[in-house]
Amino acid sequence: MQGQYNTPNTHKYSVILPTYNERKNLPIIIWLLAKVFEEHQLSWEIIIVDDASPDGTQEVAIELARAYGEDKILLKPRAGKLGLGTAYIHGLDFCTGDFVIIMDADFSHHPKFIPQFIRLQQAHNLDIVTGTRYRSTSTPYLAEAQPGGVHGWDLKRKLVSRGANFLAATVLNPGVSDLTGSFRLYRLPVLRHIITLTQSRGYVFQMEMMVRARALGYTVGEVPITFVDRIFGESKLGADEVVGYAKGVWQLFQSV
Amino acid sequence: MARLHRVSIYSSILISIYLLVLFEVLPIPLLDANVAQEILPVIPWWLLVSFGSYSLWSLGWGVFTFRDCPEAYHELLREINEAKNDLRSRAVTVD
Numbered sequence: 001m002q003g004q005y006n007t008p009n010t011h012k013y014s015v016i017l018p019t020y021n022e023r024k025n026l027p028i029i030i031w032l033l034a035k036v037f038e039e040h041q042l043s044w045e046i047i048i049v050d051d052a053s054p055d056g057t058q059e060v061a062i063e064l065a066r067a068y069g070e071d072k073i074l075l076k077p078r079a080g081k082l083g084l085g086t087a088y089i090h091g092l093d094f095c096t097g098d099f100v101i102i103m104d105a106d107f108s109h110h111p112k113f114i115p116q117f118i119r120l121q122q123a124h125n126l127d128i129v130t131g132t133r134y135r136s137t138s139t140p141y142l143a144e145a146q147p148g149g150v151h152g153w154d155l156k157r158k159l160v161s162r163g164a165n166f167l168a169a170t171v172l173n174p175g176v177s178d179l180t181g182s183f184r185l186y187r188l189p190v191l192r193h194i195i196t197l198t199q200s201r202g203y204v205f206q207m208e209m210m211v212r213a214r215a216l217g218y219t220v221g222e223v224p225i226t227f228v229d230r231i232f233g234e235s236k237l238g239a240d241e242v243v244g245y246a247k248g249v250w251q252l253f254q255s256v
Numbered sequence: 257m258a259r260l261h262r263v264s265i266y267s268s269i270l271i272s273i274y275l276l277v278l279f280e281v282l283p284i285p286l287l288d289a290n291v292a293q294e295i296l297p298v299i300p301w302w303l304l305v306s307f308g309s310y311s312l313w314s315l316g317w318g319v320f321t322f323r324d325c326p327e328a329y330h331e332l333l334r335e336i337n338e339a340k341n342d343l344r345s346r347a348v349t350v351d
Contacts, residue, residue: 027348031339060349067346107332136323149323162318166311172259226328254260 012043013118014097014188018087019048022105023055029105030064030073036111042118047094049087050077085205089195092188100186109183113225116145117185120221127190127218130176130210131183131225134165138223148224164245171253174211176222182206183225190218199255204248211256274299 015033019026030046037044048061058077065073076094078087088102101117103109109131117129120142136147153161168179180203186194190213198208213220276282278296280289340350 024351027343027350028336028339031343032335063348067343067348107336110328110332134318134322147323149325149328151325151329153322155319158319158322159315162315162322166314166318170311226325228325228329228332253258255258 009042009118009122011099012045012097013037013099013101013114013185014091014095015044015046015101015103016088016091016095017046017048017103017105018084018091019050019053019057019061019105020081021053021055021057023053023057023060025105025107026057026060027064029107029111030068033111033114034068034072036114040115040118042115043097045072045074045095045097047074047076047091049091050075051081051087052077052079083201085195085198085201088191092192092195095188098188100188100191101184102186103183108227108229110226110228113183113223114185116142116223119144120223121185124219124221126221127187128210128213128220129185130178130220130222131181132176132178132222133181133225133227134162134177135222135224138221140221142223145224146226148226150227150229152229160242164242167246168207168249171249172207172211172256174207175214176210176220178222179207179210181225194218200248200251202244202248204245204252207248208252208256211252215256 017026017029022029026048033044033046048057050057050061058075061073061075065075074094076090078090092100099118099121101114103111113131116138117131120126120138120140121129123142124140131148133148133150138145150158150161165177165179168174172179182203194209194212194216197212198205200208210220273282274296277284277292280293283289284292343350
């Protein structure tokens with residue numbers, strides 16, 4: 001028995017949080033996650049994969065482990081800035097849950113959506129549930145889903161986002177409305193399987209995981225999420241990133 | 257088989273059929289030859305324009321229906337304040 005609650009949900013949910021210089025954000029995101037999990041009486045743990053942050057992120061993580069429990073907050077640091085994909089692989093080695101949630105630590109993904117992910121996953125026995133910023137209803141249907149959206153994007157950014165999504169949807173036909181999103185719930189063996197096959201890096205990595213998952217036949221559901229971008233500061237998107245994105249889509253087209 | 261290979265095979269087959277019909281190697285059963293010769297050369301351009309208009313509509317509609325969520329932003333700011341106060345009482349350094 002994993003949780004100590006008398007609830008029908010006896011699964012344990014591991015959150016992998018890759019961090020770099022998140023000393024300010026980390027306590028708050030942990031507080032939000034803990035609040036959501038305790039409110040819904042779910043067994044949980046958070047694995048913090050820190051890439052040798054110079055600003056004291058690891059010290060704050062140790063304080064949080066003391067406050068919430070060493071079994072709940074696990075700090076698994078790494079020697080240097082080694083990238084997102086390997087951070088997930090590293091974190092997966094320490095997961096004791098049977099579901100894994102990946103998300104950003106900068107408040108763009110709000111933990112309040114996690115119970116909706118879980119409910120959708122359980123209702124339809126899905127392998128993966130992903131958050132989408134572009135839809136107002138979930139697929140398959142979930143009664144409590146609120147419309148998604150973004151805060152902090154101007155018209156140009158929205159146009160670029162829609163254009164990028166249209167390109168990926170036309171070329172790759174992935175079956176999800178938000179391909180670059182990184183707020184997802186995975187079944188542990190599914191994530192392990194997909195991550196061993198993924199080769200790209202950066203945000204193309206997130207796209208590749210979803211495309212490979214679909215190609216392998218895993219079931220995917222979507223829940224609308226609100227995305228608060230760059231709560232401290234402006235969102236910038238350069239020409240290099242656009243070119244890199246197009247290259248990433250072309251590589252996926254060739255390999256999957 | 258990767259998506260690129262699947263798409264290449266299907267499009268090669270379709271393009272070969274199209275070229276055979278265009279150069280009158282294959283006949284179309286129910287259509288008059290004159291009418292067919294007027295329509296066929298235009299088909300690629302028609303496909304291009306249709307795809308272009310669909311893309312434009314799709315982008316325009318997508319941007320038009322892109323929701324803003326200011327309430328999520330304000331809720332988040334409130335929660336950040338609440339979290340900071342609670343965490344200070346639990347001996348965690350915030351800010």
